[in-house]
Amino acid sequence: LTRTVLGLPGFTGGFSFSSAAALAAARKVLISDPIDPICVSTFESAGFEVDARDKVPADELVELIKSYDALVVRSGTQVTSEVLAAGAGKLRVVGRAGTGVDNIDVDAATASGIMVMNTPGGNTTSAAELTVSLLMALSRDIPNATTSLKSGKWERKKYMGTELEGKTLGLVGLGQIGRRVAAICRAMGMRTIGYDPLMSADAAAAEAIEAVDLDAVWAEADFISLHTPLTAETRSLVDANTLSKCKPGVRIVNCARGGIVDEAALLDALNSGHVAGAALDVYESEPPPEAIKPLLEHERCICTPHLGASTEEAQHKVAHDIASQIVDVFEDRAVRGV
């Protein structure tokens, strides 16, 4: 059975009784961080009432949240237990347009029966491409060579690099991004080894990654790339002890989460020369404080300001995905990204 609705913007066809009910209920969604416009239009085409803001102060959010069925955030909004307690009863979903849910108190949400979802895969390509860019920038010292030439020097002998082909890449975390990085690096002729407690040796082999234990990653890798969330197990995973197990001259990339690398230990290892280079996109505290300037300013450290997902494509995908995933929840369709 279908009926035609007149005067409903953008509505061009028939609809079922279930979508009629959803429209009548006019679900309300709050978007509390800047986001690609596709997020708003996806919600609006599904009949949601959208309140899109660039920033909501913490105390205001606790009051505001009470009248919304769903909340969409990127990384700016802290979804604390206080916010979730205030929303409980009406708020059904908190959606993160991105991968990490570090800014959402997931335990408190679960305790209040509020679903937390992210957008798996939405920024995989962009994060993997930045990771590989950093591996290549490290292997050829591109930032320093650029600065040198821009300052009027011509130092061809100084910038002697190393090839990636034939080298061993050790991946920690073989989820979406770790596997994509492996695929790109294999195409460049690298040997790819990796550790992930949730991935069987057979599943890794199907991706042409040799599953190894962590000690083998430290011992065998010429380049190490980290792709795990920050958890109790991964906090300071790369510290003075693990660095001492790495090959002299190892190069390390962290495009995952600050805190996985002990920043003081990394600086010591760069200073001693044991680590030949490091590339960081993420920091224990963001923006990084003055105290880690010696690391950021180290000649063999490349640093970017958390740019892994900063492409037009990734921002479009995560904004679209989170809206359509939330619409699915309210339309009783299969739930994704939980």
Ligand code: NAD
């Ligand atoms: P994912 O969930 O697909 O993969 C994470 C993998 O880490 C999983 O396979 C999991 O089993 C594994 N893992 C968990 N604990 C581990 C441990 N102790 N040792 C080894 N492996 C472990 O996530 P993803 O999309 O691949 O993202 C990976 C990381 O990159 C996340 O921290 C995410 O927040 C971060 N990220 C950063 C940027 C950026 O802008 N720099 C962009 C996207 C994602």
Ligand code: MLT
């Ligand atoms: C993520 O977890 O998705 C990334 O860190 C990028 C972001 O914060 O947007």
